[in-house]
Amino acid sequence: MRDYIETKDWYLSNFKTFEESLNGESHSGIHKLRKEAISNFSEMNFPTIKDEEWKYTNIAPLLEHNFTSVNPDTDVPAIEENIINKFKFDKAENSLLVFINGHFSENLSKVLALPKDVYVGNIASAISENNEIVKKYFGKYADYEHHIFTALSTAFTRDGIFIHVPDNKIIENPIHVLFLTTLPTGQARAKDKKLLVQPRNLFVVGKNSQATIIEHYTSLEESVFFTNSVTEVIVDENSFVDHIKLQEESKKAYHIGRMEVDQEKNSNFVSHLISTGSSLSRNDFNSKFNGEGGNCALNGLFMIDRNQHFDVHSLIDHAVPHCDSHEHYKGILDDKSRGVFNGKILVRQDAQKTNAFQENNNIILSQEALVNTKPQLEIFADDVKCSHGATIGQLDNESMFYLRSRGISKDEARIILLRAFAADVTRSIKIDFIRNYMDNIISERFGE
Amino acid sequence: MLEIQNLHANINGKEILKGINLKIGVGEIHAIMGPNGSGKSTLAQVLAGREEYEVTEGSVLYNGKNLLDMVPEDRAREGIFLAFQYPVEIPGVSNTNLLKTALNEIRKYKGQEELDAIEFLSLLKKKMKLVDLDQSLISRSVNEGFSGGEKKRNEIFQMAVLEPKLAILDETDSGLDIDALKIVANGVNKLSSKENSTIVVTHYQRLLNYIIPDFVHVLYNGRIVKSGGKELALELEEKGYDWLKDEDKETVEN
Numbered sequence: 001m002r003d004y005i006e007t008k009d010w011y012l013s014n015f016k017t018f019e020e021s022l023n024g025e026s027h028s029g030i031h032k033l034r035k036e037a038i039s040n041f042s043e044m045n046f047p048t049i050k051d052e053e054w055k056y057t058n059i060a061p062l063l064e065h066n067f068t069s070v071n072p073d074t075d076v077p078a079i080e081e082n083i084i085n086k087f088k089f090d091k092a093e094n095s096l097l098v099f100i101n102g103h104f105s106e107n108l109s110k111v112l113a114l115p116k117d118v119y120v121g122n123i124a125s126a127i128s129e130n131n132e133i134v135k136k137y138f139g140k141y142a143d144y145e146h147h148i149f150t151a152l153s154t155a156f157t158r159d160g161i162f163i164h165v166p167d168n169k170i171i172e173n174p175i176h177v178l179f180l181t182t183l184p185t186g187q188a189r190a191k192d193k194k195l196l197v198q199p200r201n202l203f204v205v206g207k208n209s210q211a212t213i214i215e216h217y218t219s220l221e222e223s224v225f226f227t228n229s230v231t232e233v234i235v236d237e238n239s240f241v242d243h244i245k246l247q248e249e250s251k252k253a254y255h256i257g258r259m260e261v262d263q264e265k266n267s268n269f270v271s272h273l274i275s276t277g278s279s280l281s282r283n284d285f286n287s288k289f290n291g292e293g294g295n296c297a298l299n300g301l302f303m304i305d306r307n308q309h310f311d312v313h314s315l316i317d318h319a320v321p322h323c324d325s326h327e328h329y330k331g332i333l334d335d336k337s338r339g340v341f342n343g344k345i346l347v348r349q350d351a352q353k354t355n356a357f358q359e360n361n362n363i364i365l366s367q368e369a370l371v372n373t374k375p376q377l378e379i380f381a382d383d384v385k386c387s388h389g390a391t392i393g394q395l396d397n398e399s400m401f402y403l404r405s406r407g408i409s410k411d412e413a414r415i416i417l418l419r420a421f422a423a424d425v426t427r428s429i430k431i432d433f434i435r436n437y438m439d440n441i442i443s444e445r446f447g448e
Numbered sequence: 449m450l451e452i453q454n455l456h457a458n459i460n461g462k463e464i465l466k467g468i469n470l471k472i473g474v475g476e477i478h479a480i481m482g483p484n485g486s487g488k489s490t491l492a493q494v495l496a497g498r499e500e501y502e503v504t505e506g507s508v509l510y511n512g513k514n515l516l517d518m519v520p521e522d523r524a525r526e527g528i529f530l531a532f533q534y535p536v537e538i539p540g541v542s543n544t545n546l547l548k549t550a551l552n553e554i555r556k557y558k559g560q561e562e563l564d565a566i567e568f569l570s571l572l573k574k575k576m577k578l579v580d581l582d583q584s585l586i587s588r589s590v591n592e593g594f595s596g597g598e599k600k601r602n603e604i605f606q607m608a609v610l611e612p613k614l615a616i617l618d619e620t621d622s623g624l625d626i627d628a629l630k631i632v633a634n635g636v637n638k639l640s641s642k643e644n645s646t647i648v649v650t651h652y653q654r655l656l657n658y659i660i661p662d663f664v665h666v667l668y669n670g671r672i673v674k675s676g677g678k679e680l681a682l683e684l685e686e687k688g689y690d691w692l693k694d695e696d697k698e699t700v701e702n
Contacts, residue, residue: 396536397500398536399536399538401496401497401498401499401520401536402532402535402536402538402590403538403541403546403550404497404519404520404521404524405496405497405520405521405523405524405529405530405532406524406546406547406550406606406610407521407524407525407550407553407554407557407610408521408546408549408550408553409521409553410519410521412549412553413521416541416545416546416549417538417541419540419541420538420539420540420541420589421540423540424540
């Protein structure tokens with residue numbers, strides 16, 4: 001098995017170029033973290049299938065490429081507004097923040113009127129302004145000492161979305177954050193540069209506050225690139241965060257994403273991961289309860305085909321009593337695609353009266369698709385209610401025949417049944433236009 | 449309307465239908481009776497196009513067309529409806545969604561305009577009364593959590609909405625109490641007319657007190673061993689099926 005030392009060296013040499021391009025910004029407080037992270041990166045090895053956490057996901061294909069960190073001066077082409085409009089979910093006025101190849105595009109972005117003192121913008125500006133909140137929370141949750149890709153992200157921290165909602169503020173409209181990746185133009189394109197796009201996001205939602213955030217990853221071309229994103233979320237006491245991650249990047253791309261959620265007393269965090277893109281994607285979702293009365297829901301739907309590989313690893317840490325977690329992932333797999341679900345719920349000794357539900361259901365549409373599913377409960381408390389389960393099956397023939405015998409075509413029957421299968425997840429999405437969008441994805445995919 | 453000739457069908461290599469001959473004219477009601485395992489349900493499923501059954505011999509003409517060449521959805525669009533012996537539960541798919549999609553696909557096939565939401569709902573309301581189906585069941589997932597009687601009534605309700613030319617009722621009466629049976633039979637009677645035909649597959653004579661057949665056929669061991677008028681059903685009720693085993697031998701010898 002190769003150790004990919006040269007791949008690591010490639011990123012280390014990239015870091016030097018990156019550092020030079022920062023100019024004066026390298027004096028900011030964040031830069032100390034970058035230095036630490038790159039030194040951690042240089043000491044770690046890329047995971048192989050011998051690592052328990054990567055047993056079913058072989059990242060060798062990703063490591064074969066030399067991806068180049070995006071230089072905002074040369075690698076971010078101008079994009080016209082009508083192209084961006086295609087990625088809007090509905091005509092209704094929503095706040096839309098656009099990042100092209102990981103870098104904020106102010107002229108394509110639009111933020112609706114926000115309550116006073118709310119910050120919705122790019123983290124690069126916040127860093128250069130020495131934002132106190134960024135200084136306080138950034139890099140504290142996503143562990144860059146043990147995870148090589150998080151170290152890579154932290155080392156190359158430059159831009160991403162930063163949202164800060166102070167105490168007692170409600171943001172009613174969803175904030176749509178579009179991460180659009182496109183081929184660079186001119187010389188950079190000529191050199192067949194493959195981009196390393198690393199959005200670095202931070203959401204801090206104060207006490208009794210509320211926000212709805214959509215992280216939307218997509219691309220203009222079916223090109224090869226690598227998105228390595230890290231999102232840290234702080235949900236303070238009695239606040240509510242509704243989060244959607246929609247990943248529909250090029251099927252030749254690679255996507256590694258980590259989300260770390262820190263939940264205070266009586267906080268509520270709901271996330272839906274919808275994943276249809278990338279040749280290889282790995283999502284780590286971790287949430288930790290620090291105070292009683294917390295509520296966390298991690299739901300997801302992945303639909304993959306051809307040689308796509310999707311992996312989700314989650315950990316919900318019940319460190320304190322009286323918290324509820326709900327995790328439900330559904331997969332629809334076709335062709336030779338492969339899915340991995342590894343969900344762990346940890347109920348620590350003090351976490352009495354925990355309610356934890358975890359389920360993973362998959363439908364396989366071909367002979368060659370494969371799912372490795374591992375729902376895990378680790379319970380050290382004795383007064384808890386926990387359940388977990390997993391299923392892998394095919395579309396039910398009886399139901400297909402029943403629908404067809406009523407005059408419904410085979411394709412339409414398949415769409416109806418797959419939508420119904422996905423419904424447990426889709427119906428729990430509160431945002432109407434995302435729900436409709438999901439139904440349409442299913443129709444488009446299976447209505448041949 | 450329907451002409452079945454020498455129909456043979458297998459499932460998993462086992463022959464179930466061993467040469468069925470049957471003619472059904474427009475406006476007629478035919479009852480097919482027979483003991484368990486005689487092939488009644490297989491016949492119903494084969495006519496509806498269940499792909500698990502393999503037709504090895506024979507032909508089925510439906511309004512002059514070769515029925516066996518059609519996929520199940522086209523059979524339905526051409527006017528065939530099967531009321532299932534065991535209606536399938538489909539969680540997550542509402543009854544209304546199923547019916548709206550089905551009805552509009554059938555209408556599209558016939559070159560008719562699709563119904564809009566308002567027209568569709570008023571149609572549903574009209575048909576619901578026919579089988580005394582509670583409104584709340586209509587918006588629920590197809591058959592999920594329905595009682596046995598509700599499932600069967602739902603089949604007749606679907607039939608009422610789709611208005612088939614040839615309805616095949618597969619043991620629609622089994623497991624029903626007398627009140628539910630009357631409701632179902634009443635629904636079927638209201639829907640039957642001079643223009644459409646009905647095949648009633650049943651194990652018990654009881655249903656035929658409420659749905660009066662023009663013809664009764666006895667299926668035994670994959671063949672129709674006896675045909676007659678409605679009085680044949682009463683004879684079966686009285687004598688059981690045993691005496692027909694001899695008839696089976698006769699048919700084989702012939």
